[in-house]
Amino acid sequence: MDAQQKKKPGWTEERVEILTRLWKEGLSAAEIARELGGVTRNAVIGKIHRLRLSGRAPAHGTAARKKPAAPKPRASTASRPASRGATALKAREEATPAPAPRVRPAVAAVVETPQRGRITNIMELTHSTCRWPIGDPGEEDFAYCGCQAPTGSPYCEAHARMAYQQPSERRKRA
Numbered sequence: 001m002d003a004q005q006k007k008k009p010g011w012t013e014e015r016v017e018i019l020t021r022l023w024k025e026g027l028s029a030a031e032i033a034r035e036l037g038g039v040t041r042n043a044v045i046g047k048i049h050r051l052r053l054s055g056r057a058p059a060h061g062t063a064a065r066k067k068p069a070a071p072k073p074r075a076s077t078a079s080r081p082a083s084r085g086a087t088a089l090k091a092r093e094e095a096t097p098a099p100a101p102r103v104r105p106a107v108a109a110v111v112e113t114p115q116r117g118r119i120t121n122i123m124e125l126t127h128s129t130c131r132w133p134i135g136d137p138g139e140e141d142f143a144y145c146g147c148q149a150p151t152g153s154p155y156c157e158a159h160a161r162m163a164y165q166q167p168s169e170r171r172k173r174a
Contacts, residue, residue, distance in 0.1 A: 119146035130156035
């Protein structure tokens with residue numbers, strides 16, 4: 001083989017015209033690469049981007065992209081005979097007792113703070129006052145709890161119970 005046979009064909013004007021025509025006809029990059037010969041699908045994609053080619057006809061043999069059709073309504077289970085697997089599953093579900101509904105502990109209930117402990121100015125908070133926000137910061141009646149907080153805690157005992165809850169069993173296992 002001599003050097004000219006080894007040399008890959010470049011993007012000549014003729015090859016670019018063919019590329020543009022095939023792209024507008026809706027051929028895929030792989031199909032264009034096969035048609036041109038001597039270039040890869042990725043080379044075709046790169047050239048398409050550099051040429052800023054867009055808008056193309058739907059690919060041959062396929063319809064233009066449409067919105068997906070609305071799902072067809074399924075027949076109700078009452079009108080269909082149940083399969084053996086579905087019957088066994090239903091029987092197993094009926095035999096298994098439903099788990100008890102999970103109830104949040106009572107300590108998570110909203111705690112009413114006495115009016116005397118409320119602090120409306122953030123500058124009045126100290127290391128020994130509860131910093132639990134009460135209300136919406138954008139409203140006039142916004143305040144902080146202000147009750148006595150144990151040493152090392154930013155909240156009073158009631159608000160600390162709300163802020164620091166025990167992890168669930170699933171989180172403990174993980």
